[in-house]
Amino acid sequence: MNKKVLIGLTSILIACNSIIMTTVTNATPEENIEKSTIQIKELDKQIVDLKDELSNLNGEISQLDTKLKENKEEINKTEDNIKSTELQITKRKKIIEEKQEVLGKRLGSMYKGNLYSNPLLVVLKSDSFSDAISNIQAAVKIISLDKKLINDIDKEKEALIVNIDELNNKKDELKTLESSTQNSLEEIKSKKKSQQDALSKLSDEKKKASSIIEENENSLISHSVSVINSSTSSESAIKEAISTLKSLLPQINTSSVKNKAQNAINKGTSTLQSLKESNSNKGNSNTGNIDRGSSPAKKTYTMEATAYFDGLLTASGLKPIRNPAGLSTVAVDPSVIPLGSKLYIDGYGYAIAADTGSLIKNLRIDLYMNSREECYNFGRRNVTVSLIAYPNEW
Structure with missing residues (x-):
């Protein structure tokens, strides 16, 4: 395994150990939630890096598999x-x-006194001079052909030996290449297995951290869900609960909590329809969100406000949003305003205290915006913050 992969896996294991250590402390629920969101952000980055590495390894494996296939075809x-x-x-x-047998017989007959074995004997045996010349020429030609035959036999032997040697050498080279490629493939597969194990471990840790976020999200919707499920809830209370759930829905990350909230909204809407039909002569009740004046503030603060944007996850595990007509995200000092509280901010609207910040201390508040330009335009100013409801009260 190369050094880069070892370093990557070491940092991942350190991150996982750090995560395990932070979850065993005697922290408050708010601190546990905040730690979980930090862990999830760190884990998400590690997971993205691992997935990129796995994608690269899969590409290398594919190339080596192709190379092995081509090499195997060449070997075959x-x-x-x-x-x-x-x-x-x-x-x-x-x-x-x-050919050797023919040549052997011919040579044997020449040694036994055949007329072609001695040119003088060829002349003496001839019937005429012209016949002698013809016989001598024939004898010379036979001798020449025999020499050529011997040379051809030697060349054929040499060519066959060279050919078979070249093919065997090529086969050996291909086998060596195949072995080398197979070793590289096994090494990369081993790296991939290590990365997959690390990814699995990170995913398990993310599930643990996400379970704390899920618990917090369930807590946020529990009051509204209980209002909708109660047979004694008034029409206005149900409408308020539906409105609250609709405002929270875009901020929730956990699918199971989203489904629970949506099911409650559906049930509440159905209940309102039934109430409307049974009370058709009573007219419509008050609709939508609570007006700040209709529900007295538990506390009112004058705070120095700044603005921020471009976040993926708040300290409470929710998605930050800016919704002037619904519920926006703000960062507070949890020692002043508990996370999960419902607020009304003059000039900004309703908000949930869902985030924190290193500079957000005491009577400071940070309002989430949809762009950097909106943050610049807002600048820094004093605002009146009304605490409408504490966690689990809305």
């Missing part, structure tokens, strides 16, 4: 050529043996 082709050459060798050996 070479082995077929070797078999074909071996067949040719067998056939040529037979031809060579036949």
Whole structure:
């Protein structure tokens, strides 16, 4: 395993150990939630990096698999050529043996006194001078052909040996290449397995951290859900609960909590329809959100306000949003305003105290905006903050 992968896995394991250590402290629920959101952000970055690394490894594995396939095809082709050459060798050996046999017989007959073994004997045996010349020429030609035959036999032997040696060398090279490629493939697969194990561990840790976020989100919607589920709730209370859930819905991360909130909204809407039909002669009740004046503030603060944007996750695990017609996100000092409280801010609207900040201390508040330009335009100013409801009261 290379150094880069080892360093990456080491940092991941350190991060996981850090996460485990932070969850075993005797922290308050608010501190646990905030720590969980920090852990999730860190884990998400680690997970993204791991997935990128796994994607690269999958690409390398694919390339090596293709290389192995091509190499295997080349080995098979070479082995077929070797078999074909071996067949040719067998056939040529037979031809060579036949030629050697013919040559052997001819040479044997010459040594036994055949007329072609002695040119003088050829002349004496001839019937005429012209016949003698013809016989001598024939004898010389036979001797020349025999020499050529011997040379051809030697060359064929040498060519076959060279051919088979070249093919065997090529096969050995291909086998070596195959072994090297296979080793590289196994090494990358081992890296991939290590990365997948690390990814699995990170995912498990994220689930643990997310369970704390899920618990907090369930707590945020519990009051409104209980109002809708209660058979004694008034029409206005149900409308308020529906409005609250609709405002919270875009900020919730956990799918199971989203489903629970949506089911409660559906149930509340159905209940309102039934109440409307049974009380058709009573006219419509007050609709929508609570007006600040209709529900007295538990506390009122004059705070120095700044603005921020571009966040993915708040300290309470919710998604930050800016919704002037609904519920926006603000960052507070939890020692002044508990996280999960419902606020009304003059000039900004309703908000949930869902986030914190290192500079947000005492009577400071940070209002979430949809762009940097909105933050610049807002600047820094004093605002009146009314605490409408504490956590689990709305």
